[in-house]
Amino acid sequence: DQQVKQNSPSLSVQEGRISILNCDYTNSMFDYFLWYKKYPAEGPTFLISISSIKDKNEDGRFTVFLNKSAKHLSLHIVPSQPGDSAVYFCAASSQAGTALIFGKGTTLSVSS
């Protein structure tokens, strides 16, 4: 039973446009959500996080939105750059500092 779902395996976007990556979760006990980016043969790199008390967090080109009632979060990248091409993982935990539950990832391709 997958508690964190990324239903789009891939996304293609042109350079300069917005990339929107989506994530759904089923466990209402999740309190803390993160996005990681992963290049081949490397470990995941932390991008941005949000706690359940907020509905938006912004860091430069990256913004995460949380809709608790829909159990949905999204990552917006504006503007998208070719260097953003990677696999993006959504992760959640019941509290910060405990086990993370990851989705299967979405492969983002940004073309110039």
Next chain:
Amino acid sequence: DTGVSQDPRHKITKRGQNVTFRCDPISEHNRLYWYRQTLGQGPEFLTYFQNEAQLEKSRLLSDRFSAERPKGSFSTLEIQRTEQGDSAMYLCASSSPAESTDTQYFGPGTRLTVL
């Protein structure tokens, strides 16, 4: 800040052999985590330590797996009697509750291939 390091980066072994991986966390981080990632999947939690205490173990961590963090610094993950199904990327992460978000930072991983 040198980041999380893992050794070796790659390991090829024959079925039935034992293997051991090492993880060195970010120096001021007292929490250390192990995850496993197979092709097409996200990382799956295995276990985590706070200092030298192992606080949580996943049911994925069978009896053939053992993790230690004897002095609360580096950690080792040993797999005994390896099976082909153990082939995966083994990821280590560390975090600090002193940081407001206690974010987990990952190392580069150890890719295990069991022949």
